[in-house]
Amino acid sequence: MTHHLARDIRVLSETRGLERVAAGYAADAPSPPGWIKPGPAEVWIALSDQTWLRFVIAGEEIGGLWTLRLVLAAGLMLIGIAALGVWSARKVTAPLARFSLAAQRLGANVDAPPMSEEGPSEIRQAAKAFNGMQNRIRRLIEDRTLMLAAISHDLRTALTRLGFRTEFIADAEQRRKAAADLEEMQAMLQSTLMFARDDAATEPVTPVDLAMLLQSLCDDLQDAGQAVSYDGPPHLTYRGRPVSLRRAFANLIDNALKYGQEAAVTVAEKNNAIEITVGDRGPGIPESMRSRVFAPFFRLESSRSRETGGVGLGLTVARTVVRRHGGDITLDDRPGGGLLVRIVLPASPAVNP
Ligand SMILES: Nc1ncnc2c1ncn2[C@@H]1O[C@H](COP(=O)(O)OP(=O)(O)O)[C@@H](O)[C@H]1O
Ligand SMILES: [Mg+2]
Structure with missing residues (x-):
């Protein structure tokens, strides 16, 4: 209240001279329970020309103060909730970044270390499922590689036998062509095996x-x-x-x-x-x-x-x-x-x- 009135009082007293200032609640208002009272408060100022200057601060004004406090409180609460929202959204989406990183790593190398299975239960479950998938893919590739190795081994043995048999082809031209075909097949088997082994990973x-x-x-x-x-x-x-x-x-x-x-x-x-x-x-x-x-x-x-x-x-x-x-x-x-x-x-x- 002082803060609000100080300026006006200073301005007024400059021209007329300030004698006495009294402030308080109107006599009929019930005594205040705290320093804020819903009733009207009054300020009396005696001026040197024997007149009184009276300010009445209506209850509404104090109510206005209440509104201000309410708005302030609501604002603070809103900021708090927003901060909480951002924080929890971060907490939920942070594992997604880990997922995308893990998926990228898996794309480049199936033998990449598994994801850590921690965090909220849904995230834990998803991480578990992801690791399970990675294991299945790895097993699939291992099986494929073993199969390819087995097939090409057997094929190579058969090709070697076939190589001996071509020696018995009477026609020289046909014998040469058969040998060239066999050589090509051997080369194809060789590169297929090398691809299947995937040395680059190790x-x-x-x-x-x-x-x-x-x-x-x-x-x-x-x-x-x-x-x-x-x-x-x-x-x-x-x-x-x-x-x-x-x-x-x-x-x-x-x-x-x-x-x-x-x-x-x-x-x-x-x-x-x-x-x-x-x-x-x-x-x-x-x-x-x-x-x-x-x-x-x-x-x-x-x-x-x-x-x-x-x-x-x-x-x-x-x-x-x-x-x-x-x-x-x-x-x-x-x-x-x-x-x-x-x-x-x-x-x-x-x-x-
Ligand atoms: N420099 C190039 N110019 C034209 N075609 C190309 C070139 N490089 C690759 N290719 C084409 O791409 C195909 C795949 O290439 P690649 O994977 O090296 O297999 P490969 O050379 O055993 O056929 C080739 O068969 C060829 O048709
Ligand atoms: Mg090539």
């Missing part, structure tokens, strides 16, 4: 000089009389799996040479990533096929592939390896004709275990 991560690795690949092919060029720094340290990476790059360069007669390899560091491109001057890959060529055993028109061999695992293996390193492969038209394969590896890789 190879340890070590520092590797990517530039050196690519250069040596290019040099070897150049020595063999192939049109391969390398354009990049002499050294580039990276943490990854050297054997798998070498196989991935070899597959891409091999494709460029097989389908595009030349391989132009470039390496460059670009904003926290390493970009490697392999370009050729072949027919390229039509846009509609660019995602399908990565599928296992998928090959474009057989007429083109017949004389070039291969079982359609090269790009599959390359992409698996690159994705294990947290990167990706994209296919593009090369300016001036041909295919441009672009590999982007994050420089500080989140290598999946």
